[in-house]
Amino acid sequence: MERKQEVSKAVVQRLPRYYRNICELKAEGVQRISSRALAERMGLTASQIRQDFNCFGGFGQQGYGYNVDKLQEELGAILGLRAGRTAVLIGAGNLGRALLNNFDFSASGFKLLCAFDANQELVGKKFGGHEVRSSSTLFEFVDRRKPDVAVLTIPRTHAPDLAHELVDHGIRGLWNFTGEDLHLEGLGVPVENVHLSDSLMTLCHLVGMEEA
Amino acid sequence: MERKQEVSKAVVQRLPRYYRNICELKAEGVQRISSRALAERMGLTASQIRQDFNCFGGFGQQGYGYNVDKLQEELGAILGLRAGRTAVLIGAGNLGRALLNNFDFSASGFKLLCAFDANQELVGKKFGGHEVRSSSTLFEFVDRRKPDVAVLTIPRTHAPDLAHELVDHGIRGLWNFTGEDLHLEGLGVPVENVHLSDSLMTLCHLVGMEEA
Numbered sequence: 001m002e003r004k005q006e007v008s009k010a011v012v013q014r015l016p017r018y019y020r021n022i023c024e025l026k027a028e029g030v031q032r033i034s035s036r037a038l039a040e041r042m043g044l045t046a047s048q049i050r051q052d053f054n055c056f057g058g059f060g061q062q063g064y065g066y067n068v069d070k071l072q073e074e075l076g077a078i079l080g081l082r083a084g085r086t087a088v089l090i091g092a093g094n095l096g097r098a099l100l101n102n103f104d105f106s107a108s109g110f111k112l113l114c115a116f117d118a119n120q121e122l123v124g125k126k127f128g129g130h131e132v133r134s135s136s137t138l139f140e141f142v143d144r145r146k147p148d149v150a151v152l153t154i155p156r157t158h159a160p161d162l163a164h165e166l167v168d169h170g171i172r173g174l175w176n177f178t179g180e181d182l183h184l185e186g187l188g189v190p191v192e193n194v195h196l197s198d199s200l201m202t203l204c205h206l207v208g209m210e211e212a
Numbered sequence: 213m214e215r216k217q218e219v220s221k222a223v224v225q226r227l228p229r230y231y232r233n234i235c236e237l238k239a240e241g242v243q244r245i246s247s248r249a250l251a252e253r254m255g256l257t258a259s260q261i262r263q264d265f266n267c268f269g270g271f272g273q274q275g276y277g278y279n280v281d282k283l284q285e286e287l288g289a290i291l292g293l294r295a296g297r298t299a300v301l302i303g304a305g306n307l308g309r310a311l312l313n314n315f316d317f318s319a320s321g322f323k324l325l326c327a328f329d330a331n332q333e334l335v336g337k338k339f340g341g342h343e344v345r346s347s348s349t350l351f352e353f354v355d356r357r358k359p360d361v362a363v364l365t366i367p368r369t370h371a372p373d374l375a376h377e378l379v380d381h382g383i384r385g386l387w388n389f390t391g392e393d394l395h396l397e398g399l400g401v402p403v404e405n406v407h408l409s410d411s412l413m414t415l416c417h418l419v420g421m422e423e424a
Binding site for chain 1: 319
């Protein structure tokens, strides 16, 4: 697998979707798939898929399609899913607990070490097998255990200060649900800002378009 | 505001981000912004922004920048945020309750009418002011009140069947958190599939790239 120069952000953002679809194909027992069939499944064009995969040196032999096992392995490697990354979650409110109870962090390449919350009533409780610790012990924990990323499910107003402190303590990426846009440029580490409202506004637009 | 032919999916998906940033600028007291300043804020290029806005007939006068109030109004109109859409939420588990308690549906163009759950212990309770009703009354409610969209926060296995039933009862869009990819083609109505794992896998990849 040979990496070609800079891969565009758009391609990178399609990688998880490719990986997810390949995992589903594998679960369905599919062993080999053409770029055309994969394109149909994903609502893309076959040439788009070939172009994207070419950024990483190919994956397929002309006319034979892609081997699903091999593709899963290679895409997983590119995504870094087997690098043994670790995470902590900060803020065990409703959204935090929804993630603790239901979200499969390991399928996305992370071992979740534990959660933190300022509410003493939550401290010591477990959600989805993950312990909630007191937020007063957060930085000591981060210094000692060196988690790769922090999941921010705290109120928006606390986000910028906490993000900077976490980066000062060695956190190398943020999964940010606070609604406050945090940027790599300001922090020096990658951030994935989750804006659920963008998705619902898109739906609002699409429902209107169907009427037109 | 003149709509030019077909607007690409990529442009549509950037609209909510534009709208969100414009709302923030307005809250910050900004009245006018150049495409260059907006581009810097959003990590895009000025020509990208001008191109996107041209799909909808412009919005700005050359050399004067964009009027923030007017832009908010026009983008809001394009997104259909003031069309008075309504929604119901199905599945008041952790994720459903996180949305009920914390998510501002009205800012994304929807009035949330109520929630539904099969668990009788939740029925009658309120979360974020939204009542949970028995799922046995769901279709009767949908027939009578005709909500525009359904928010699916139910287990994955129930998603495809329920989606089809909802569409049969007149639901015109789905905001789908179940992890099961639902498609417009199969259902005949627009779907926004929320895959949080895609975002976390992207972060995993970006953290690895920073190391390289």
